[in-house]
Amino acid sequence: MKTLLADGPSALYATEMEQFGRLAGHWATTITYYPADGSPARRVSGEWEFGYALEGRAVLDVWQWPGREELPVTGRSPDQECGLCVRIWDPRLHLWRFTFHGTAHGDQVHMYARQIDDEIVMERAAGGDLVRWTFADITAGTFHWRNERSTDGGRTWRLDQEVDARRLR
Amino acid sequence: MAATVELIAAPWNLGLRPPAPGREPGTWRAPQALLSAGLEARLRPDRVVELDRPPYAFDAQPATRIRNGVTLREQTLRLGEAVQAALAASRFAVVLGGDCSIVLGCLLGARRDGRCGLVHLDGHSDFRHPGNYDAGSSLGSAAGMDLALATGRGELLLTHWPTVGRPLVADEDVIQIGDREDGEAPPLTRFTAQEIQQLGVADLGERVISRLEQRGLDRVWLHLDLDVLDEHVLPAVDSPGRPGLDFPQLAELVATLVGTGRVVGLDLAIYDPERDPDGVYAAPIVDCLAAALTPLATVEAHA
Numbered sequence: 289m290k291t292l293l294a295d296g297p298s299a300l301y302a303t304e305m306e307q308f309g310r311l312a313g314h315w316a317t318t319i320t321y322y323p324a325d326g327s328p329a330r331r332v333s334g335e336w337e338f339g340y341a342l343e344g345r346a347v348l349d350v351w352q353w354p355g356r357e358e359l360p361v362t363g364r365s366p367d368q369e370c371g372l373c374v375r376i377w378d379p380r381l382h383l384w385r386f387t388f389h390g391t392a393h394g395d396q397v398h399m400y401a402r403q404i405d406d407e408i409v410m411e412r413a414a415g416g417d418l419v420r421w422t423f424a425d426i427t428a429g430t431f432h433w434r435n436e437r438s439t440d441g442g443r444t445w446r447l448d449q450e451v452d453a454r455r456l457r
Numbered sequence: 458m459a460a461t462v463e464l465i466a467a468p469w470n471l472g473l474r475p476p477a478p479g480r481e482p483g484t485w486r487a488p489q490a491l492l493s494a495g496l497e498a499r500l501r502p503d504r505v506v507e508l509d510r511p512p513y514a515f516d517a518q519p520a521t522r523i524r525n526g527v528t529l530r531e532q533t534l535r536l537g538e539a540v541q542a543a544l545a546a547s548r549f550a551v552v553l554g555g556d557c558s559i560v561l562g563c564l565l566g567a568r569r570d571g572r573c574g575l576v577h578l579d580g581h582s583d584f585r586h587p588g589n590y591d592a593g594s595s596l597g598s599a600a601g602m603d604l605a606l607a608t609g610r611g612e613l614l615l616t617h618w619p620t621v622g623r624p625l626v627a628d629e630d631v632i633q634i635g636d637r638e639d640g641e642a643p644p645l646t647r648f649t650a651q652e653i654q655q656l657g658v659a660d661l662g663e664r665v666i667s668r669l670e671q672r673g674l675d676r677v678w679l680h681l682d683l684d685v686l687d688e689h690v691l692p693a694v695d696s697p698g699r700p701g702l703d704f705p706q707l708a709e710l711v712a713t714l715v716g717t718g719r720v721v722g723l724d725l726a727i728y729d730p731e732r733d734p735d736g737v738y739a740a741p742i743v744d745c746l747a748a749a750l751t752p753l754a755t756v757e758a759h760a
Contacts, residue, residue, distance in 0.1 A: 398519035411613040412520035416593030441588025
């Protein structure tokens with residue numbers, strides 16, 4: 289599968305590719321879940337690796353939890369996630385098309401993404417709700433990600449999950 | 458020098474629900490029907506641009522609860538480029554739809570040269586968004602959401618745009634004219650169909666112009682959903698109703714607004730030739746539009 293990964297962005301959409309491409313590398317994450325039923329927040333470690341792919345026309349990432357330090361000696365259990373995200377810039381839509389393919393629970397998620405000010409906002413309509421995943425506070429060594437849901441058309445948002453990421457390499 | 462016209466045909470029906478299972482809405486046929494009824498000869502445009510007819514999807518598209526949402530974004534961007542090019546050439550853009558979702562592309566094209574207000578003539582507010590209806594119960598139709606989307610309410614897919622961002626137009630820069638529905642009023646300047654009956658078209662025109670002056674709006678897009686007409690004079694639309702304007706009243710109102718020199722273009726939406734099997738309504742629509750645009754032959758384009 290040597291043709292899957294790429295060393296850098298395609299020259300076709302270099303500016304757009306950089307939006308997610310600047311995350312290329314390997315990150316340690318702290319993932320915090322905020323249950324909707326009001327029960328206490330739950331925290332796990334994880335790892336998140338990003339890289340260019342498909343001749344530089346896509347940015348992939350692999351989302352894993354737990355992180356290597358908490359990984360059982362027997363390896364990742366079936367319900368612990370190791371999922372693939374695919375992001376492809378669509379010049380006809382001026383948006384990123386995004387899909388997540390989870391291996392733990394069979395999740396498949398479609399979203400659309402766009403840089404808005406200094407954040408990258410991803411969104412999907414889920415039934416009557418809007419779900420947003422936002423990359424924020426991106427620096428060379430850190431970023432923050434949040435997963436929010438709105439049940440009122442975007443007027444208010446509830447934080448379901450957030451990630452603090454620290455670059456490993 | 459008088460403003461010249463560019464006709465842009467946007468033959469789509471993406472924003473409407475199927476009128477019957479497996480049957481597409483017929484608004485995509487309107488541009489050709491109006492051209493066949495003599496619109497080009499009457500307006501004598503400098504240029505005619507015909508966009509392709511996009512495919513209509515009966516099933517939901519990924520990650521959106523708006524019918525044809527992904528296709529609509531692509532078409533909106535294309536229409537925006539066409540409108541922008543027309544305005545850049547100092548032409549008055551006349552966009553022939555199509556359903557009301559075409560107003561997004563029109564505003565996108567107009568906004569790329571700066572602020573642009575919206576006068577929204579429509580028998581409905583077209584203000585549905587996920588905050589005021591159950592988006593999970595059925596696919597939404599963009600032709601009933603266009604004003605909400607234009608003011609930045611709804612999915613990112615149809616509210617965030619290149620260069621312009623969000624919204625296409627601020628609430629304060631919108632005037633809605635002709636809504637005949639009961640229910641919660643959008644937070645916009647509006648003149649309902651019932652109010653127009655009391656005011657009369659001349660007074661209405663003065664009030665609209667006064668509002669534009671008050672807001673300092675030198676550039677305005679005019680959205681003209683033909684269901685602002687009373688169903689007795691034009692039943693060949695997706696959602697006919699009453700009360701509404703008649704053709705002379707509509708021509709007078711549009712002429713008054715165009716005569717200010719502030720209107721940079723207009724779109725004509727929702728005429729459905731499939732609801733007009735004898736073809737009797739295309740000619741009065743053409744007459745109305747030709748009469749309404751007569752001021753273009755005499756007024757200076759507003760700076």
